[in-house]
Amino acid sequence: MRLLHLGDVLGQSGRTAALEALPMLRDRLKVDAAIVNVENSAHGFGVTAKICREFYDAGADVLTTGNHVWDQREIITYIDEDKTLLRPWNFPDGTPGQGDCVFTARSGKKVAVINMMGRLFMDPLSCPFQGANKLLGKYRLGKNVDAVLFDFHAETTSEKMAFGHHCDGRASLVLGTHTHVPTADAQILPGGTAYQTDVGMCGDFNSVIGMKHESSVAKFLTKMPSGRLEPADGPATVCGVYVETDDKTGLAKRIEPVRMGGRLRGSWPTA
Amino acid sequence: MRLLHLGDVLGQSGRTAALEALPMLRDRLKVDAAIVNVENSAHGFGVTAKICREFYDAGADVLTTGNHVWDQREIITYIDEDKTLLRPWNFPDGTPGQGDCVFTARSGKKVAVINMMGRLFMDPLSCPFQGANKLLGKYRLGKNVDAVLFDFHAETTSEKMAFGHHCDGRASLVLGTHTHVPTADAQILPGGTAYQTDVGMCGDFNSVIGMKHESSVAKFLTKMPSGRLEPADGPATVCGVYVETDDKTGLAKRIEPVRMGGRLRGSWPTA
Amino acid sequence: MRLLHLGDVLGQSGRTAALEALPMLRDRLKVDAAIVNVENSAHGFGVTAKICREFYDAGADVLTTGNHVWDQREIITYIDEDKTLLRPWNFPDGTPGQGDCVFTARSGKKVAVINMMGRLFMDPLSCPFQGANKLLGKYRLGKNVDAVLFDFHAETTSEKMAFGHHCDGRASLVLGTHTHVPTADAQILPGGTAYQTDVGMCGDFNSVIGMKHESSVAKFLTKMPSGRLEPADGPATVCGVYVETDDKTGLAKRIEPVRMGGRLRGSWPTA
Amino acid sequence: MRLLHLGDVLGQSGRTAALEALPMLRDRLKVDAAIVNVENSAHGFGVTAKICREFYDAGADVLTTGNHVWDQREIITYIDEDKTLLRPWNFPDGTPGQGDCVFTARSGKKVAVINMMGRLFMDPLSCPFQGANKLLGKYRLGKNVDAVLFDFHAETTSEKMAFGHHCDGRASLVLGTHTHVPTADAQILPGGTAYQTDVGMCGDFNSVIGMKHESSVAKFLTKMPSGRLEPADGPATVCGVYVETDDKTGLAKRIEPVRMGGRLRGSWPTA
Numbered sequence A, B, C, D: 001m002r003l004l005h006l007g008d009v010l011g012q013s014g015r016t017a018a019l020e021a022l023p024m025l026r027d028r029l030k031v032d033a034a035i036v037n038v039e040n041s042a043h044g045f046g047v048t049a050k051i052c053r054e055f056y057d058a059g060a061d062v063l064t065t066g067n068h069v070w071d072q073r074e075i076i077t078y079i080d081e082d083k084t085l086l087r088p089w090n091f092p093d094g095t096p097g098q099g100d101c102v103f104t105a106r107s108g109k110k111v112a113v114i115n116m117m118g119r120l121f122m123d124p125l126s127c128p129f130q131g132a133n134k135l136l137g138k139y140r141l142g143k144n145v146d147a148v149l150f151d152f153h154a155e156t157t158s159e160k161m162a163f164g165h166h167c168d169g170r171a172s173l174v175l176g177t178h179t180h181v182p183t184a185d186a187q188i189l190p191g192g193t194a195y196q197t198d199v200g201m202c203g204d205f206n207s208v209i210g211m212k213h214e215s216s217v218a219k220f221l222t223k224m225p226s227g228r229l230e231p232a233d234g235p236a237t238v239c240g241v242y243v244e245t246d247d248k249t250g251l252a253k254r255i256e257p258v259r260m261g262g263r264l265r266g267s268w269p270t271a
């Protein structure tokens, strides 16, 4: 099976680039399922129903988010209608929306997608490691689902690597999001789970994590209130990860970073 | 000028790989100055005088560190004797050792190296942004020094990218360390400063940031005291960054990641 | 019903004072149930089985703890045998020991005691607010238990005050611990729950939260490793809270701080 | 000399109570100098020029603030005109306003007031401990000033107690602010400096640190955006500290908490 995940889409620059790249990537890489993290797609803060539709139209199957999910308030009421728009699974009981879903690809194969959030230097949610144990009891790779993908939205490399090893052999793919910088550590862990610490954003890298650098630097320097951060508007680099899984076991056979456009060195899965 | 920086060397596995790679890299890439971050070289925690000598013998010109600098107590008295072993510059006044130095390469060119630490989710030191302003008044690129290199030891991508932009046009090179995972965002910023968010460690990537994953995962899962973390002992990937600067301006002309051995996909500067 | 709670007992100085005060306070105040937080009783770090026995012998009915519970490793195996020694309730599933218990006083009245931990600037445990809802469904004040007492071990005044209001009308008493400084805000909240933000320690207040101030100040000033913190050994102030509840409703009728000995101004419930 | 300090004034309820109490307290306690922390006086967030004037009219000599100082933007331009309105001293170089001032009382005595901010769980500013050393070289108690008062705006009891000991014998008075809950640990430290971990707010204690408890509890429970926090509007308790110093040495002879009105038990300096 062929899976594609694009990292945090940032503002109009990231949206334009990701919406353009998505159909092309699906086509060229013969992708069975495409997942996009949209938590920063609405001017850097959250996502709207309209933007969700644009991504579905461009070929996304499941949309993930993170700590910015509620930044656009309309999403609070919208999310319960849209069963493939995920918010972090380990939000408190009673939170609107869903943190996991199963998507059936055109081929008939079933892909479980889980959006989980880390806790180190982040909000204290329920334990992602115990949550993973519960979910991996429900979604059994190679048994009732053909692939299991975690979008693990977290700050630190230590929690992300630990989470990868925790799921190793039980998930097809554990991908970090949230730091907005792609890491160069794509690997298949010893148990067969594909892993990359951070997918990286779809956004302009002449910036501070996608936002214009001037007011961000001013905040660090002066500790004074400065204007609201605005998305950088130069050409975006689309950052993603491409994974091939074994049809029998659901484990990964191959992981390749995808990077196109903008300031970063490109990376394209070799055929 | 040709500069090489290797990221946090982790334990015996990382040390073995980095000590072996260093002379070869100096030779093949015709490096004028080599910098190595050694803060985790002594069994994951700190560095010793003996290890420093091994790295100098292997071709290191300057050694940098970070929050783990004092983990081996012998270094507290040793550091004042060794003027090219740096600890973070923005430690409190009166701290032993030095945070910056100027190294004269065989070619006669002068390289200022500064070890600075970030503050987001780290210990509250003096401001690295204001510190950089002070140091960049002292070290004037293309005037009294031929290259200025920052090893910016920090946790978050936002502080690191902001620091890169803050120094852009005034330093040859701003490289992040501390997260132990190499990032895939090497670029020359608009003002001419080469930048990569994290160099990545020299260590075994079948691990949690270089340490054996079992007890690290247990800490996240159980919140119980578990054994002291031990360095993973599989083959290490050497992670580094190679930069070429313009001899007149001291600004960067080229930045290339270096990755060799172990589990990560290799990267080698094309000739 | 008459309840007494003593805050974090710190080292030998605190232990001596608390063990001496406890029988006297039980007697003079005709206490039905006495609870003591012992998380720092063993030289500032954790508690031992021997110290637990000393407190039971002196009249404690239930012992609570906090983030320091496992500092003495022997307690990990001991805690399952001792059903009135509590560790924070919201530790992960599978953690040794118990976070709540019901104690039957000599009068036959039943007191539920719960040890809960906050999350702001502390380790990410499961949600104390949702945990309280679950426990307050199990322990129904004035129905199946005569009193419900929370030892809420937390860092910030905001989380503690919010927790008090969250339990207001459903618990007899919410007392904060962990900061080691008694607060002067004892009150009965509008719904009938007695509340104080922090009970304060039983320890020497010529100190930094009970530890000798010299090396603590050095840590703040120098950011260098200094010696292990040692408990201050001057005379301790015993800090506690005394509460009277209504026998029918289980709600509080009266809350009075108790402070005896050492450097702090005394406070004694007026008859 | 007789000094009075009132803690963080919170919203209209706190303002009304503090403005009414201040002239009365000055009169009854024959206060030579009165300091008020006004960082939350403007509807919970910051302070305005108009509110400053009201406090000066009511008898305040110096106004202190903290992390909320810039919440009302007009203060950014106003603060340079008003030399007795302080912001934290250890803000970055170039920050508008001043962090210390010397006030001359009607008696001719000079009082140095310093507003300093802690760093544990707060923004990373320059070191308050090193800052205090610098300031205590400038202001020499019993030599060029008659009293030195620190308003130490900090989160944790450990940093506050350490700061008190650090200044002990060199300042007349170290008072904590920021947590909004008064502590019951007023004491004169061994070297002669009066100390209290937190003065407590002037505000309604039927609240979460002065704000209405409903939406604060909701934030802890649901992790969803809820409305902006609003100040609680019940009757406020005025929380302050009264100190008498020795006219020769400038050290403290007496420290007494002041609490009046609202829900907390009153405290009034005995004559």
Ligand SMILES: [Fe+2]
Residues within 6 Å of the ligand: A008, A039, A040, A066, A068, A178, A179, A180
């Ligand atoms: Fe994001």
Ligand SMILES: [Fe+2]
Residues within 6 Å of the ligand: A039, A066, A067, A068, A153, A177, A178, A179
């Ligand atoms: Fe995020």
Ligand SMILES: [Fe+2]
Residues within 6 Å of the ligand: B008, B039, B040, B066, B068, B178, B179, B180
């Ligand atoms: Fe490191």
Ligand SMILES: [Fe+2]
Residues within 6 Å of the ligand: B039, B066, B067, B068, B153, B177, B178, B179
């Ligand atoms: Fe580090």
Ligand SMILES: [Fe+2]
Residues within 6 Å of the ligand: C008, C039, C040, C066, C068, C178, C179, C180
């Ligand atoms: Fe404690």
Ligand SMILES: [Fe+2]
Residues within 6 Å of the ligand: C039, C066, C067, C068, C153, C177, C178, C179
């Ligand atoms: Fe504690």
Ligand SMILES: [Fe+2]
Residues within 6 Å of the ligand: D039, D066, D067, D068, D153, D177, D178, D179
């Ligand atoms: Fe504050």
Ligand SMILES: [Fe+2]
Residues within 6 Å of the ligand: D008, D039, D040, D066, D068, D178, D179, D180
């Ligand atoms: Fe405040």
